[in-house]
Amino acid sequence: MATVDTASKSVRSRPLSPHLGVYKLTMTMAMSFAHRVTGVGLYIGTLLLAWWLIAVSMDAAAFAAVAWFLKSIIGRLILFGFSWALFHHALGGIRHFIWDAGHGLDDPQREWLAQATLVGGFVLTIVVWAIGYMVR
Amino acid sequence: MDNSQRTMRTSLGRVRLLGAARFGVGEAWAMRLTSLALLPLTIGFVWLLLSLLSKDYNGVREALGHPAPAIILLLFVLVGIHHMHSGMRSIILDYIHDRSKEWALVANLFFCVVLALACAYAVLRIGFV
Numbered sequence: 001m002a003t004v005d006t007a008s009k010s011v012r013s014r015p016l017s018p019h020l021g022v023y024k025l026t027m028t029m030a031m032s033f034a035h036r037v038t039g040v041g042l043y044i045g046t047l048l049l050a051w052w053l054i055a056v057s058m059d060a061a062a063f064a065a066v067a068w069f070l071k072s073i074i075g076r077l078i079l080f081g082f083s084w085a086l087f088h089h090a091l092g093g094i095r096h097f098i099w100d101a102g103h104g105l106d107d108p109q110r111e112w113l114a115q116a117t118l119v120g121g122f123v124l125t126i127v128v129w130a131i132g133y134m135v136r
Numbered sequence: 137m138d139n140s141q142r143t144m145r146t147s148l149g150r151v152r153l154l155g156a157a158r159f160g161v162g163e164a165w166a167m168r169l170t171s172l173a174l175l176p177l178t179i180g181f182v183w184l185l186l187s188l189l190s191k192d193y194n195g196v197r198e199a200l201g202h203p204a205p206a207i208i209l210l211l212f213v214l215v216g217i218h219h220m221h222s223g224m225r226s227i228i229l230d231y232i233h234d235r236s237k238e239w240a241l242v243a244n245l246f247f248c249v250v251l252a253l254a255c256a257y258a259v260l261r262i263g264f265v
Binding site for chain 1: 168171172174186189194197200223254257258262
């Protein structure tokens with residue numbers, strides 16, 4: 001909080017609204033966290049995209065280095081995580097658009113949307129990786 | 137609160153700049169617009185990457201040298217980094233409440249600008265060099 005410069009020293013801390021700890025973990029809440037966590041993952045993962053693009057713009061040796069890393073087990077795991085985060089976050093974004101339009105906020109629908117985000121994220125990831133292994 | 141005996145500062149002087157910055161709606165709207173744009177751009181980006189999997193260095197470079205893939209990549213990177221800057225900004229504003237908040241906001245901005253320029257430079261260099 002911004003500190004207010006008051007002459008009097010007797011400023012008491014203001015009451016706070018109840019925070020995360022007092023609530024039971026629900027599906028919609030977990031998907032809200034997952035949206036943020038995948039967003040942060042994509043934020044960091046963009047470094048990998050920048051590295052790859054810069055390598056392509058340089059020469060075959062630089063490209064071979066990034067290709068070697070991406071084809072390693074760790075590289076594949078990171079790419080798998082990045083692609084899952086991308087699809088999960090995109091579906092979460094669609095869910096937010098549905099909410100913005102005023103739909104899907106009531107009890108059964110919002111649970112369906114949360115489950116669809118979770119399942120859809122994994123399904124899309126697996127489908128795209130299956131296509132990737134077929135066309136490579 | 138009557139401070140008149142202790143300070144010359146007016147009530148207005150004490151509260152000025154502590155209220156709303158008056159660009160919250162713009163940020164929220166930019167988040168929606170970048171989200172909307174990123175849906176087709178993400179499909180294009182994934183499609184593009186899948187099409188590159190079977191190619192070697194020269195093949196990748198040749199493919200990305202064409203206008204449509206380069207423009208899709210540029211848009212994906214620039215709109216995406218704008219979007220992730222806003223997202224990280226809201227996370228910082230939600231969780232950091234002390235002085236380090238300003239430094240985190242500056243670091244977020246610098247990181248995103250450098251990353252956006254690096255990616256854009258690379259895509260353009262692939263096309264023109």
